[in-house]
Amino acid sequence: MEAVKEQAWRDGQFRQNQYAMSSKVTGKSGGKSIQSVDRALSILEALSLSNTPLMLNEIAKLVGINLSTCHHLVSTLVKRGYVVYAGRSSGYSLSSGLEAIAQRSARDFNLVKFVRPKLQELNANLREAAQMCVLRGSALVAQIMLASHIKPQLDLRDNTKPHTVHALAAGKAILAWLPEAQLARVVADNGLASFTDNTITTLSALIEELRLVRRAGFAMDDGEFRADMVGYGAVVRDMSGAIVCSIAVTIPRSRASDAYRTHVAHAVVDCARELSGRMPAGCFV
Known part of the structure; x- marks a missing residue:
């Protein structure tokens, strides 16, 4: 059936003739937030307020989350290109990704x-x-x-x-x-x-x-x-x-x-x- 339909589309003159012829939700505010998104944005905000790169434990403390959760979120942000990891001794900083979006x-x-x-x-x-x-x-x-x-x-x-x-x-x-x-x-x-x-x-x-x-x-x-x-x-x-x-x-x-x-x-x-x-x-x- 699909082959027949495809053949009709390809061989039919109607569409070619048409081209040739024309050529002459509101809702309540303040609802629940997504926790992981909220935390990721908080990490970006913390990095944006720092003049120097931050270590993972510093980010976790500023955002108020445990080290393991912080590591997973920061790793995702690094993978997506919004955070730069400069090495174990240098920590994390914002990339130019957000600037590109802006x-x-x-x-x-x-x-x-x-x-x-x-x-x-x-x-x-x-x-x-x-x-x-x-x-x-x-x-x-x-x-x-x-x-x-x-x-x-x-x-x-x-x-x-x-x-x-x-x-x-x-x-x-x-x-x-x-x-x-x-x-x-x-x-x-x-x-x-x-x-x-x-x-x-x-x-x-x-x-x-x-x-x-x-x-x-x-x-x-x-x-x-x-x-x-x-x-x-x-x-x-x-x-x-x-x-x-x-x-x-x-x-x-x-x-x-x-x-x-x-x-x-x-x-x-x-x-x-x-x-x-x-x-x-x-x-x-």
């Missing part, structure tokens, strides 16, 4: 500020739901989500579920331009989960889809994550050509006439092209 967070914040006005303009002009996504490791992360202005209004929060990168236009727009080894790693990490009958669930079908994306200059998801949604996405590059993020617009299938699909695809591509033309090299990568 710098990335600042870049993400600046990227959101850079993209938001243009994405809001696209959202207002089409009156459809729009979003901006980045690939963090192997995960597709939505950093801006703008609701549609007309009914039926789509809730894009579900689109941020894990392992959706292959089923969304915003994800495929980025995947299409990844080096082969990185694409293989993303697929291995995420898998190719089936969300609807239209979801791409084999690597060969995904590779063929990404070929269409590169040729068309945009990506499409046609009921692949939710059967009632159709999406169009395009990558945003900086002036060096590096891929920074993707933008996408999602519309209800009830409005997805051929003419409207073409209109939405062109609007998304134009928005991504305008952002790319203004994005300085190296700022957000």
